[in-house]
Amino acid sequence: MVLKLxxxxxxxxxxxxxxxxxxxxxxxxxKYVNLRKAEHYSEDFTKVNRMQRVPVIDxxxxxxxxxxxxxxxxxxxxxxxxxxxxxxxxxQARIEEFLEWQHIGLRLHCAMYFRVVHMDPILTGRKxxxxxxxxxxxxxxxxxxxxxxxxxxxxxxxxxxxxxxxADLVAAxxxxxxxxxGFEPKDHFPNIAAWWPKxxxxxxxxxxxxxxxxxxxxxxxxxxANSKL
Amino acid sequence: MVLKLxxxxxxxxxxxxxxxxxxxxxxxxxKYVNLRKAEHYSEDFTKVNRMQRVPVIDxxxxxxxxxxxxxxxxxxxxxxxxxxxxxxxxxQARIEEFLEWQHIGLRLHCAMYFRVVHMDPILTGRKxxxxxxxxxxxxxxxxxxxxxxxxxxxxxxxxxxxxxxxADLVAAxxxxxxxxxGFEPKDHFPNIAAWWPKxxxxxxxxxxxxxxxxxxxxxxxxxxANSKL
Numbered sequence: 001m002v003l004k005l006x007x008x009x010x011x012x013x014x015x016x017x018x019x020x021x022x023x024x025x026x027x028x029x030x031k032y033v034n035l036r037k038a039e040h041y042s043e044d045f046t047k048v049n050r051m052q053r054v055p056v057i058d059x060x061x062x063x064x065x066x067x068x069x070x071x072x073x074x075x076x077x078x079x080x081x082x083x084x085x086x087x088x089x090x091x092q093a094r095i096e097e098f099l100e101w102q103h104i105g106l107r108l109h110c111a112m113y114f115r116v117v118h119m120d121p122i123l124t125g126r127k128x129x130x131x132x133x134x135x136x137x138x139x140x141x142x143x144x145x146x147x148x149x150x151x152x153x154x155x156x157x158x159x160x161x162x163x164x165x166x167a168d169l170v171a172a173x174x175x176x177x178x179x180x181x182g183f184e185p186k187d188h189f190p191n192i193a194a195w196w197p198k199x200x201x202x203x204x205x206x207x208x209x210x211x212x213x214x215x216x217x218x219x220x221x222x223x224x225a226n227s228k229l
Numbered sequence: 230m231v232l233k234l235x236x237x238x239x240x241x242x243x244x245x246x247x248x249x250x251x252x253x254x255x256x257x258x259x260k261y262v263n264l265r266k267a268e269h270y271s272e273d274f275t276k277v278n279r280m281q282r283v284p285v286i287d288x289x290x291x292x293x294x295x296x297x298x299x300x301x302x303x304x305x306x307x308x309x310x311x312x313x314x315x316x317x318x319x320x321q322a323r324i325e326e327f328l329e330w331q332h333i334g335l336r337l338h339c340a341m342y343f344r345v346v347h348m349d350p351i352l353t354g355r356k357x358x359x360x361x362x363x364x365x366x367x368x369x370x371x372x373x374x375x376x377x378x379x380x381x382x383x384x385x386x387x388x389x390x391x392x393x394x395x396a397d398l399v400a401a402x403x404x405x406x407x408x409x410x411g412f413e414p415k416d417h418f419p420n421i422a423a424w425w426p427k428x429x430x431x432x433x434x435x436x437x438x439x440x441x442x443x444x445x446x447x448x449x450x451x452x453x454a455n456s457k458l
Contacts, residue, residue, distance in 0.1 A: 050379050051330070064322050066329040073322040093293050093302040100295040101280070103332035150279050 003028040003079070004058040006048060008035045012107070012173045013067030014055040015210045019169060020071075022206035026079055031058075068099050071166050085166045094160045098151060098167040102174065109143035110177050112136050117181035140178065144185055144192070147171065152191035157198065164202045172199040176211060179218055182225075232257040232308070233287040235277060237264045241336070241402045242296030243284040244439045248398060249300075251435035255308055260287075297328050300395050314395045323389045327380060327396040331403065338372035339406050341365050346410035369407065373414055373421070376400065381420035386427065393431045401428040405440060408447055411454075 005021065005028050007014035021028050033039045033054050040052045049056045049065050056065050059077070064070055075085040086092050113136045116128045151159050151171075159167040175185050175192065186193040200207045234250065234257050236243035250257050262268045262283050269281045278285045278294050285294050288306070293299050304314040315321050342365045345357045380388050380400075388396040404414050404421065415422040429436045 051375075062319055062322075064326060066326045068329040069322055069325040072325055073318065076318050076321075089302065089305050090291055092305075093291075093298055096298040096301055097293060097295045100297040100332070103329070104337055108333055108337065146280075 002058075002060055004031050005029070006031045006033050006045070006056040006058070007054050008033050008040075009210050009213055010035055011054050012111070012177055013170075015173045015176075016067060016166075016169050017055050017057070017070060019173070019203050019206045019210050020074075020080055020084070020166070022209070023084075023203055024079060024081060068103075068170075071099070071170075072096075075166075080166065083163065084169075091160065095165050095167045098159050099170060101151075102167075102170060106143050106147050106171065107174050109136070109140040110174050113140040113183065114177045114181045117183075137183075140183075141188075144175075144189055148189035148191045152195050158195065164199055168195075168199045169203060172196060172207070173210075176214055180214060180221075182221065231287075231289055233260050234258070235260045235262050235274070235285040235287070236283050237262050237269075238439050238442055239264055240283050241340070241406055242399075244402045244405075245296060245395075245398050246284050246286070246299060246303075248402070248432050248435045248439050249303075249309060249313070249395070251438070252432055253308060253310060297332075297399075300328070300399075301325075304395075309395065312392065313398075320389065324394050324396045327388050328399060330380075331396075331399060335372050335376050335400065336403050338365070338369040339403050342369040342412065343406045343410045346412075366412075369412075370417075373404075373418055377418035377420045381424050387424065393428055397424075397428045398432060401425060401436070402439075405443055409443060409450075411450065 003021075003026065005014075005017055007018055007030065009015055009018065018030075033045055035054070039045055040049075040054060046052055048058070048063060051065055053065065055067055055070065056063060057070050057074075059073075064073055071080065071085065074080045075082075075087070085095060116133055116136045121127050156162055158164045159171065175196070178185065186196055232250075232255065234243075234246055236247055236259065238244055238247065247259075262274055264283070268274060269278075269283060275281055277287070277292060280294055282294065284296055284299065285292060286299050286303075288302075293302055300309065300314065303309045304311075304316070314324060345362055345365045350356050385391055387393045388400065404425065407414065415425055
């Protein structure tokens with residue numbers, strides 16, 4: 001059984017799958033797709049995924065896109081442990097309730113803030129205008145507040161119960177993204193601040209490994225900002 | 230086994246679940262939540278769903294939100310026929326690949342165009358500005374083009390293969406929404422035009438039943454527009 005993972009660790013859902021497969025000690029073939037070099041738009045990669053996005057898996061010739069659909073498939077194929085993605089109907093539904101909510105509830109807003117503040121200036125050579133940034137920031141703050149109070153902050157250690165699931169890993173990897181735009185969710189949301197280290201610890205050392213490049217970028221930005229003071 | 234469905238037929242995912250349960254001849258208890266009267270913000274409904282949205286199910290006391298998570302749960306509980314939501318791993322993954330894509334790939338853009346053109350003027354008493362409308366329209370057209378060419382237009386009668394699945398019903402109900410904003414997807418996208426009647430036929434008469442109010446609103450708007458000519 002050969003599993004290929006097309007990924008770039010700059011992509012949040014790519015990191016989710018990478019960390020999970022490493023945590024499961026599953027022997028997969030990593031296929032790096034360099035987003036910064038626009039390799040996802042290449043003819044070769046478009047043949048793999050007509051949507052031109054990562055992550056993608058190729059499981060013995062069965063090519064599947066969309067990270068949440070991939071999680072579900074890998075759970076059914078017993079690649080992901082049941083402790084992380086329950087097969088008990090109600091617990092599974094609770095995990096999926098979050099996985100479905102997060103697309104527009106959380107991911108959209110964190111990703112858009114990251115794009116407007118961090119990516120667009122790189123791509124266009126000029127800073128986004130302040131009013132645009134503030135609009136995206138306001139929507140991200142509302143999304144993070146929902147996550148902090150309506151998903152966390154309900155008296156359990158993790159999103160669904162007392163042990164981590166794939167829902168926590170998906171959320172955690174997403175929340176790393178606005179950090180590259182200079183925004184630290186943990187400094188503003190107490191439940192996120194309490195929960196996040198527990199997720200990182202559970203998926204150690206692979207969580208940190210998958211975020212090495214991201215953290216290097218953040219540290220470099222911090223140094224640049226400090227040198228301007 | 231008692232299944233309650235909290236819904237409003239003005240909500241696309243509410244219609245999906247309503248049509249499916251009717252098609253399955255499943256005896257459920259309809260709990261109408263009038264969105265226009267803001268009943269979803271009431272104290273009583275907030276106790277049912279802290280996110281203040283429909284649809285929601287209550288299955289013998291197990292309350293579940295998020296329509297796609299509900300579809301999956303009802304499939305596992307054998308409320309939805311396997312012909313509409315396969316349990317074969319790969320076919321199931323193909324259906325879920327679409328269900329996960331459509332959140333930000335299709336739904337977001339159709340819903341936002343509907344909101345900006347149809348809802349905001351009702352709520353604020355003034356028309357959205359033309360530049361804003363055109364921005365949302367452009368993004369909706371790109372999303373509809375993706376759906377038309379990358380999901381349909383691949384040589385099969387339906388999104389996944391030759392028979393309809395829940396993926397088709399989710400997409401069809403979503404595409405009804407911009408019609409209320411005066412935009413007819415079938416007039417612009419040939420694959421959508423060929424596919425849509427097949428979905429409506431398959432889920433007849435419940436599909437049309439669930440869209441009676443929506444179609445009344447559209448007819449009324451058409452008459453108002455014509456009377457201005």
